[in-house]
Amino acid sequence: MIVPNWNGAAYLPTCLDALQRQTQADFEVxxxxxxxxxxxxxxxxxxxxxxxVIALPRNLGYAGGCNVGLRQAAGETLCILxxxxxxxxxxxxxLLAALDRHPDAGMATPKVKLFDERARLHTVGDFVRVDGxxxxxxxxxxxxxxxxxxxxxxxxxxxxxxxxxxxxxxxxLFDADFHSYCEDVDLSWRAQLAGYKCVYAPGAVxxxxxxxxxxxxxxxxxxxxxxxxxxxxxLPAGLWKKYRSLIVAAQWxxxxxxxxxxxxxxxxxxxxxxxxxxxxxxxFLPKRRVIQAGRRVSEAYIESLLVAL
Numbered sequence: 001m002i003v004p005n006w007n008g009a010a011y012l013p014t015c016l017d018a019l020q021r022q023t024q025a026d027f028e029v030x031x032x033x034x035x036x037x038x039x040x041x042x043x044x045x046x047x048x049x050x051x052x053v054i055a056l057p058r059n060l061g062y063a064g065g066c067n068v069g070l071r072q073a074a075g076e077t078l079c080i081l082x083x084x085x086x087x088x089x090x091x092x093x094x095l096l097a098a099l100d101r102h103p104d105a106g107m108a109t110p111k112v113k114l115f116d117e118r119a120r121l122h123t124v125g126d127f128v129r130v131d132g133x134x135x136x137x138x139x140x141x142x143x144x145x146x147x148x149x150x151x152x153x154x155x156x157x158x159x160x161x162x163x164x165x166x167x168x169x170x171x172x173l174f175d176a177d178f179h180s181y182c183e184d185v186d187l188s189w190r191a192q193l194a195g196y197k198c199v200y201a202p203g204a205v206x207x208x209x210x211x212x213x214x215x216x217x218x219x220x221x222x223x224x225x226x227x228x229x230x231x232x233x234x235l236p237a238g239l240w241k242k243y244r245s246l247i248v249a250a251q252w253x254x255x256x257x258x259x260x261x262x263x264x265x266x267x268x269x270x271x272x273x274x275x276x277x278x279x280x281x282x283x284f285l286p287k288r289r290v291i292q293a294g295r296r297v298s299e300a301y302i303e304s305l306l307v308a309l
Contacts, residue, residue, distance in 0.1 A: 001027050001079050001092075002069030003051075006034040006059055008083035009043050011209065016048050018086045024093040027079075028052065032069040034059040061179035062158065070163075070173050079162045084209040086115065087160070091204045095162040098150060098201035106167030106196030107188070109156035110204035111147065119143055122208050125153030125200045126185060130306045131246035132231045134185050137200075153200045154305050155188025159208050167196050171294075175233075175287075181219055182226030189234035192305060195296040220266040224254065224273025225280075232281045233288045238299045239306075246309070 001019065005012060012031075019029060029051040033040055035058040044053050054068055066080055077096060081087065091110060098108045112122040123136035124147045136157060138147050156162075161184065171190045174183040188198060231247065240247075255274050261267040 001029045001081060002066055002073055003029065003031045003081050003083055004034065004062055004065040004069065005031055005036060005040055005083045006065070007036045007038040007040065009036070009038045009040040011084045012040060012043060013047070014086050015081065015083050016051065018088075019081070021089045022087070022092050023089050024096060027092065028074065030054065030069045030073050032056065032065045032072075034061070034065045060176070063174035063178050063180065063183040064176045066183075067173045067176060070168065076165050077162055078165055078168065080158065080160065081206075082159045082208065084115070085112075085160060085206050087206040088204075091160075091206050094201050094204035098199045098204070099162060099164065101150075102152075102197065102199040104197050105152070105199040106164050106191050107156045107198045108162040108201050108204070109153065109198060110160050110206055111143075111200075111202050112157060112159055112206055112208050113143060115207040115209040118207055121147070122210060123157045123159070124202070125198065126155040126157055126188060127307050128154050128185070128189075128305070129250075130243050130303075130308055131250040132227070132235065132243070133250050134227070147200075148202050150202055151200055152197050154192065154198065155185060156198050158184030160204075160206055164196075167191060167194075170194060171196070177284075178226045178229065179222060181222035182230050186226070186230045186233065189230060190291055192302065193234060193236075193291060193295045193297065217265045217269040220269035221273040221276075224258075224270045225277040226273075227251075228274065228277030228281060229284050232284045233291055236292065236295065236299045236302060239303060242303075 031044055031051050032054045034056055041055055070078055095108045099105055109125045111124050114120045114122050119142055121138040121141050121143050124138040126134055127137055128134045171194050175186050258267040258270040
């Protein structure tokens with residue numbers, strides 16, 4: 001169990017106390033601290049001596065911090081849990097059971113609800129549209145039983161995924177060049193291209209304080225930039241050719257909408273992120289060549305996973 005933390009002392013007790021109540025008892029907790037300056041390390045040493053704490057000297061972002069934990073942790077299944085969450089007692093057991101029932105799945109994703117509005121959903125897995133944009137299934141919807149069916153989805157949201165070690169050994173960890181945001185979508189793309197599915201486990205429930213230790217201007221920049229880099233790395237050539245007009249149009253709409261609201265800091269960050277993504281795309285061509293050379297599924301299969309507009 002890897003818990004990335006950056007100045008999350010106010011949230012860690014809720015997160016770690018809930019882990020102590022898990023019905024699945026056989027697991028370790030590795031907290032990776034990304035250079036916090038809010039007393040997180042003192043709190044962990046004082047109240048959670050059973051946790052393994054990796055104190056990084058600076059913030060490596062979600063991707064970099066999680067990668068340190070993934071390399072440190074033992075076990076055949078590796079889970080990541082945001083520090084601003086509270087898991088139900090059966091969360092971990094349900095994730096592991098879903099993977100057991102689906103041996104062709106390399107990862108599992110839970111039902112995530114809002115921390116302060118627990119009848120409302122945050123995500124029940126990720127999906128990707130044909131124009132390259134992505135979103136969370138069920139986001140902001142009331143949970144009225146519409147997502148109780150276990151089954152395959154495109155990808156696992158980064159808030160609380162479970163990964164088979166064998167899959168990560170095959171496709172690699174998060175792309176540390178992303179720093180934060182979209183690294184989970186990128187990993188899901190690489191998994192699907194390599195033939196690993198993602199199973200949604202509706203019985204694995206947790207509650208999330210959305211963007212409690214992130215979000216805002218930072219998220220706007222990284223999401224805009226990393227969306228472009230994700231597509232550069234992962235979208236097969238035939239699908240680029242087929243959907244390039246939709247992809248370019250989607251990016252242009254995002255830029256125009258941000259320009260219209262340029263007085264807002266988040267809007268300006270989105271524009272900067274898109275520009276950075278466009279200027280930096282070529283550096284990801286070597287990674288693209290490796291990913292596409294390792295693709296084990298057809299373009300038709302990947303296309304079948306994409307959601308029409």
